Amino acid sequence: AQSVTQLGSHVSVSEGALVLLRCNYSSSVPPYLFWYVQYPNQGLQLLLKYTTGATLVKGINGFEAEFKKSETSFHLTKPSAHMSDAAEYFCAVSDRPSGTYKYIFGTGTRLKVLA
Protein backbone atom coordinates (compact mmCIF):
# COMPACT_ATOMS: atom_id res chain seq x y z
CA ALA A 1 0.00 0.00 0.00
CA GLN A 2 1.06 3.55 -0.61
CA SER A 3 0.35 6.79 1.17
CA VAL A 4 1.42 10.41 1.12
CA THR A 5 1.65 12.89 3.96
CA GLN A 6 2.01 16.60 3.37
CA LEU A 7 3.04 18.47 6.47
CA GLY A 8 1.41 21.84 6.79
CA SER A 9 -1.91 22.50 5.09
CA HIS A 10 -1.00 26.19 4.85
CA VAL A 11 2.40 27.76 4.27
CA SER A 12 3.09 31.49 4.08
CA VAL A 13 6.31 32.99 2.78
CA SER A 14 7.41 36.47 1.85
CA GLU A 15 8.03 37.31 -1.77
CA GLY A 16 11.64 36.46 -2.55
CA ALA A 17 11.97 34.01 0.31
CA LEU A 18 12.66 30.30 0.10
CA VAL A 19 9.70 28.02 -0.49
CA LEU A 20 9.73 24.62 1.20
CA LEU A 21 6.73 22.30 0.95
CA ARG A 22 7.10 18.97 2.69
CA CYS A 23 6.03 15.58 1.42
CA ASN A 24 6.68 12.18 2.97
CA TYR A 25 5.57 8.95 1.41
CA SER A 26 5.09 5.33 2.28
CA SER A 27 5.50 2.63 -0.31
CA SER A 28 6.28 -1.07 -0.30
CA VAL A 29 7.75 -0.83 -3.79
CA PRO A 30 10.04 1.73 -5.41
CA PRO A 31 7.88 4.82 -5.62
CA TYR A 32 7.27 7.22 -8.41
CA LEU A 33 6.66 10.68 -7.04
CA PHE A 34 4.95 13.75 -8.43
CA TRP A 35 4.23 17.34 -7.48
CA TYR A 36 1.22 19.09 -8.96
CA VAL A 37 0.02 22.68 -8.67
CA GLN A 38 -3.61 23.75 -8.73
CA TYR A 39 -4.84 27.29 -9.22
CA PRO A 40 -8.37 28.21 -8.09
CA ASN A 41 -11.09 26.41 -10.03
CA GLN A 42 -8.60 24.75 -12.33
CA GLY A 43 -7.23 21.28 -12.85
CA LEU A 44 -3.82 20.06 -11.82
CA GLN A 45 -0.63 20.96 -13.61
CA LEU A 46 2.45 18.77 -13.31
CA LEU A 47 5.39 20.60 -11.73
CA LEU A 48 7.89 17.77 -11.70
CA LYS A 49 8.24 14.05 -11.24
CA TYR A 50 10.74 11.49 -10.01
CA THR A 51 10.82 8.07 -11.62
CA THR A 52 14.38 6.75 -11.65
CA GLY A 53 17.87 8.16 -11.96
CA ALA A 54 18.95 11.50 -10.54
CA THR A 55 17.36 12.15 -7.18
CA LEU A 56 17.31 15.93 -7.59
CA VAL A 57 14.56 16.75 -10.04
CA LYS A 58 14.02 20.13 -11.62
CA GLY A 59 10.61 21.22 -12.74
CA ILE A 60 8.83 24.17 -14.20
CA ASN A 61 8.69 27.68 -12.74
CA GLY A 62 11.97 27.24 -10.86
CA PHE A 63 10.76 24.45 -8.59
CA GLU A 64 12.81 21.41 -7.72
CA ALA A 65 12.48 18.42 -5.43
CA GLU A 66 14.86 15.86 -4.03
CA PHE A 67 14.02 12.21 -3.56
CA LYS A 68 15.52 10.96 -0.30
CA LYS A 69 14.91 7.27 0.12
CA SER A 70 16.40 7.12 3.61
CA GLU A 71 13.99 9.80 4.78
CA THR A 72 11.09 8.68 2.56
CA SER A 73 10.74 12.31 1.54
CA PHE A 74 10.20 14.31 -1.62
CA HIS A 75 10.14 17.93 -0.49
CA LEU A 76 9.45 20.70 -2.98
CA THR A 77 11.60 23.83 -2.95
CA LYS A 78 12.03 27.08 -4.79
CA PRO A 79 14.82 29.54 -3.92
CA SER A 80 12.77 32.70 -4.33
CA ALA A 81 9.00 32.90 -4.07
CA HIS A 82 6.99 34.93 -6.53
CA MET A 83 3.48 36.23 -6.07
CA SER A 84 2.32 34.00 -8.91
CA ASP A 85 3.37 30.91 -6.93
CA ALA A 86 0.37 31.30 -4.64
CA ALA A 87 -1.66 28.15 -5.23
CA GLU A 88 -2.46 24.71 -3.87
CA TYR A 89 0.27 22.10 -4.19
CA PHE A 90 -0.27 18.35 -4.17
CA CYS A 91 2.27 15.60 -3.75
CA ALA A 92 1.37 12.22 -5.24
CA VAL A 93 2.82 8.72 -5.33
CA SER A 94 2.32 5.87 -7.75
CA ASP A 95 3.88 2.47 -8.09
CA ARG A 96 4.32 2.97 -11.82
CA PRO A 97 6.03 5.78 -13.71
CA SER A 98 3.20 6.10 -16.16
CA GLY A 99 -0.29 7.03 -15.24
CA THR A 100 -1.83 3.69 -15.97
CA TYR A 101 -2.31 3.17 -12.29
CA LYS A 102 -4.09 5.50 -9.95
CA TYR A 103 -2.18 8.08 -8.02
CA ILE A 104 -2.42 8.55 -4.29
CA PHE A 105 -2.55 12.23 -3.45
CA GLY A 106 -1.60 14.05 -0.31
CA THR A 107 -4.05 16.43 1.29
CA GLY A 108 -2.43 19.45 -0.29
CA THR A 109 -0.59 22.54 0.92
CA ARG A 110 -1.89 25.99 0.22
CA LEU A 111 0.98 28.39 -0.42
CA LYS A 112 0.46 32.05 0.33
CA VAL A 113 3.04 34.60 -0.83
CA LEU A 114 3.18 37.84 1.10
CA ALA A 115 4.23 41.08 -0.55
Next chain:
Amino acid sequence: GAVVSQHPSRVICKSGTSVKIECRSLDFQATTMFWYRQFPKKSLMLMATSNEGSKATYEQGVEKDKFLINHASLTLSTLTVTSAHPEDSSFYICSLTGLNTEAFFGQGTRLTVV
Protein backbone atom coordinates in the same frame (compact mmCIF):
# COMPACT_ATOMS: atom_id res chain seq x y z
CA GLY B 1 2.21 18.33 -22.14
CA ALA B 2 -0.92 16.77 -23.54
CA VAL B 3 -4.11 18.78 -23.86
CA VAL B 4 -7.15 17.60 -21.97
CA SER B 5 -10.41 19.43 -22.44
CA GLN B 6 -13.08 19.14 -19.75
CA HIS B 7 -16.50 20.64 -20.33
CA PRO B 8 -18.38 22.41 -18.90
CA SER B 9 -16.20 24.34 -16.49
CA ARG B 10 -19.20 25.35 -14.41
CA VAL B 11 -22.74 24.04 -14.25
CA ILE B 12 -25.72 24.78 -12.05
CA CYS B 13 -28.59 22.34 -12.10
CA LYS B 14 -31.81 21.72 -10.24
CA SER B 15 -32.07 18.94 -7.71
CA GLY B 16 -33.29 15.75 -9.33
CA THR B 17 -31.88 16.43 -12.77
CA SER B 18 -28.86 14.79 -14.40
CA VAL B 19 -25.65 16.44 -15.51
CA LYS B 20 -23.10 15.15 -17.99
CA ILE B 21 -19.45 16.17 -17.85
CA GLU B 22 -17.18 15.48 -20.81
CA CYS B 23 -13.46 14.89 -20.81
CA ARG B 24 -11.60 14.83 -24.10
CA SER B 25 -8.05 14.11 -25.05
CA LEU B 26 -7.13 16.45 -27.87
CA ASP B 27 -3.77 15.13 -28.91
CA PHE B 28 -3.17 11.59 -27.67
CA GLN B 29 -4.98 8.33 -27.18
CA ALA B 30 -6.09 7.93 -23.61
CA THR B 31 -6.12 4.29 -22.65
CA THR B 32 -7.07 4.97 -19.05
CA MET B 33 -9.21 7.68 -17.57
CA PHE B 34 -9.75 8.63 -13.95
CA TRP B 35 -12.48 10.72 -12.39
CA TYR B 36 -11.81 12.58 -9.18
CA ARG B 37 -13.96 14.57 -6.84
CA GLN B 38 -12.54 17.39 -4.77
CA PHE B 39 -14.29 18.82 -1.75
CA PRO B 40 -13.52 22.38 -0.63
CA LYS B 41 -10.02 22.69 0.76
CA LYS B 42 -9.54 18.94 0.46
CA SER B 43 -7.49 16.63 -1.68
CA LEU B 44 -8.65 14.71 -4.71
CA MET B 45 -10.74 11.65 -4.06
CA LEU B 46 -10.57 9.04 -6.80
CA MET B 47 -14.06 8.04 -7.83
CA ALA B 48 -13.45 5.56 -10.62
CA THR B 49 -11.04 4.27 -13.22
CA SER B 50 -12.05 3.37 -16.72
CA ASN B 51 -10.28 1.72 -19.62
CA GLU B 52 -11.49 2.21 -23.16
CA GLY B 53 -14.18 -0.26 -24.03
CA SER B 54 -14.47 -1.65 -20.50
CA LYS B 55 -16.75 -0.96 -17.60
CA ALA B 56 -15.45 1.49 -15.06
CA THR B 57 -14.02 0.32 -11.76
CA TYR B 58 -15.46 2.31 -8.89
CA GLU B 59 -13.76 3.06 -5.60
CA GLN B 60 -15.35 1.91 -2.39
CA GLY B 61 -18.21 4.11 -1.34
CA VAL B 62 -18.87 5.57 -4.79
CA GLU B 63 -22.32 4.77 -6.14
CA LYS B 64 -21.93 3.48 -9.67
CA ASP B 65 -25.61 3.95 -10.45
CA LYS B 66 -25.39 7.58 -9.46
CA PHE B 67 -22.12 8.41 -11.15
CA LEU B 68 -22.26 6.86 -14.61
CA ILE B 69 -18.98 6.70 -16.46
CA ASN B 70 -18.68 5.99 -20.14
CA HIS B 71 -15.31 5.58 -21.82
CA ALA B 72 -16.58 5.15 -25.33
CA SER B 73 -13.41 5.95 -27.23
CA LEU B 74 -9.73 6.64 -26.76
CA THR B 75 -10.42 10.37 -26.76
CA LEU B 76 -13.61 10.76 -24.78
CA SER B 77 -14.89 9.88 -21.34
CA THR B 78 -18.08 11.16 -19.74
CA LEU B 79 -19.29 11.33 -16.17
CA THR B 80 -23.02 11.66 -15.66
CA VAL B 81 -24.31 12.61 -12.24
CA THR B 82 -27.82 11.20 -12.15
CA SER B 83 -30.63 12.60 -10.03
CA ALA B 84 -28.29 15.18 -8.60
CA HIS B 85 -28.74 16.45 -5.06
CA PRO B 86 -27.13 19.38 -3.25
CA GLU B 87 -24.64 17.05 -1.56
CA ASP B 88 -23.31 16.18 -5.02
CA SER B 89 -22.13 19.75 -5.42
CA SER B 90 -18.39 19.58 -5.81
CA PHE B 91 -15.44 20.06 -8.12
CA TYR B 92 -14.98 17.14 -10.50
CA ILE B 93 -11.70 16.56 -12.34
CA CYS B 94 -10.84 14.04 -15.01
CA SER B 95 -7.40 12.64 -15.67
CA LEU B 96 -6.23 10.86 -18.77
CA THR B 97 -3.22 8.67 -19.39
CA GLY B 98 -1.81 6.90 -22.38
CA LEU B 99 0.74 4.16 -22.62
CA ASN B 100 3.84 5.13 -20.67
CA THR B 101 2.70 8.68 -19.96
CA GLU B 102 2.03 10.46 -16.75
CA ALA B 103 -1.50 11.61 -15.97
CA PHE B 104 -2.84 14.76 -17.58
CA PHE B 105 -5.67 16.58 -15.88
CA GLY B 106 -8.67 18.45 -17.16
CA GLN B 107 -9.51 21.93 -15.97
CA GLY B 108 -12.24 20.65 -13.69
CA THR B 109 -15.99 21.19 -13.49
CA ARG B 110 -17.66 23.07 -10.66
CA LEU B 111 -21.07 21.48 -10.14
CA THR B 112 -23.65 23.30 -8.05
CA VAL B 113 -26.97 21.59 -7.38
CA VAL B 114 -29.73 23.88 -6.16
